[in-house]
Amino acid sequence: MQARPLLDWADPPRELIGFLGLFFGAGAVGFRYFALKGREIETDRPFYDDAAQRAAIIGLIGTILSLALAAWELPALAARKHMDPAAFATSDAATMMELGFLIIALFGFALGIARVGAGWVLAAIGVVVGALRVALLGRWSQLVNPVHSLAAGLWIGTLFVLVTAGLSSLLKNEQTRERRGAIAADMVNGFSPLALTMGAIVVVFGLITAWRHLHHLSALWTTPYGYTLIVKLVFVALVFGLGAWNWRRQRPILGTEPAAVAIRNSARAELTFAVLVLLVTSVLVSLPSPRG
Numbered sequence: 001m002q003a004r005p006l007l008d009w010a011d012p013p014r015e016l017i018g019f020l021g022l023f024f025g026a027g028a029v030g031f032r033y034f035a036l037k038g039r040e041i042e043t044d045r046p047f048y049d050d051a052a053q054r055a056a057i058i059g060l061i062g063t064i065l066s067l068a069l070a071a072w073e074l075p076a077l078a079a080r081k082h083m084d085p086a087a088f089a090t091s092d093a094a095t096m097m098e099l100g101f102l103i104i105a106l107f108g109f110a111l112g113i114a115r116v117g118a119g120w121v122l123a124a125i126g127v128v129v130g131a132l133r134v135a136l137l138g139r140w141s142q143l144v145n146p147v148h149s150l151a152a153g154l155w156i157g158t159l160f161v162l163v164t165a166g167l168s169s170l171l172k173n174e175q176t177r178e179r180r181g182a183i184a185a186d187m188v189n190g191f192s193p194l195a196l197t198m199g200a201i202v203v204v205f206g207l208i209t210a211w212r213h214l215h216h217l218s219a220l221w222t223t224p225y226g227y228t229l230i231v232k233l234v235f236v237a238l239v240f241g242l243g244a245w246n247w248r249r250q251r252p253i254l255g256t257e258p259a260a261v262a263i264r265n266s267a268r269a270e271l272t273f274a275v276l277v278l279l280v281t282s283v284l285v286s287l288p289s290p291r292g
């Protein structure tokens with residue numbers, strides 16, 4: 001009999017699509033409620049409205065990715081319960097909730113694209129409550145990974161939307177040419193408390209999930225799961241290092257256009273390492289846990 005391979009290489013790409021779906025949705029909501037919050041200065045209103053609309057498009061793409069993944073996984077989940085997919089989707093509480101919240105988010109982002117303000121409330125409910133839906137089923141012990149990934153999404157996803165829908169567009173926008181430095185400072189200062197809070201939550205819940213899986217510290221250097229976690233933590237350290245650089249060195253000097261260009265460039269570097277973190281994480285969650 002052949003031994004089962006350690007890793008099914010079909011799993012990491014599927015996990016990665018799930019992460020991107022969550023990070024785009026959470027990033028759009030984080031951007032709207034933190035980077036743009038209270039920053040709608042009348043003269044620059046068209047820029048802020050356009051930025052919110054671009055964020056809603058990113059959120060919609062993320063939600064479509066999540067829905068496509070859920071639909072793709074449905075037949076296998078239904079087969080495990082010996083049911084047909086349609087009957088399973090309309091009877092299994094966890095699946096109904098997952099699909100329900102994704103549809104709420106989908107409508108929310110679609111309304112956001114149409115510039116209907118209330119759409120953002122729906123999008124926020126769909127993304128945030130949807131990510132933490134196991135709590136609604138009373139499955140508290142299963143909440144660690146969702147909190148870890150939602151916090152990571154609200155931090156890194158918002159940074160992605162800030163760079164693409166916010167800073168990069170701002171630096172090309174002619175109407176705001178005179179005030180680019182001030183607008184960039186406003187958006188980054190709005191994002192900063194979110195990044196600090198979510199960064200702390202990511203670490204706390206990351207340590208809890210790591211401890212639960214490793215069980216013994218020695219599993220960190222004696223198992224494939226452990227080695228992969230070490231690789232992930234090296235990239236995580238680089239993301240935190242660049243985040244700290246942006247926060248301590250770049251943010252305080254914001255206010256001019258060159259400073260806005262500089263922070264956009266170092267935020268891009270931070271995002272590159274964050275993509276590596278997600279790539280390694282997609283392998284990590286596909287490996288057998290040492291505890292098992």
Ligand code: HEM
Pocket residue numbers: 019145146148149152156202203205206207209210211213229233236239274277278281284285289
């Ligand atoms: C840039 C920072 C980080 C990002 C973007 C990130 C992202 C993620 C994501 C998206 C997951 C998938 C969770 C799921 O499948 O539900 C995950 C899992 C995990 N994270 Fe992180 N993480 C970060 C930092 C950390 C830190 C600091 C630790 C601390 C040790 C950590 C430990 C873990 C572990 C052990 C898992 C695997 C859980 C499992 O096997 O089910 N992460 N991370």
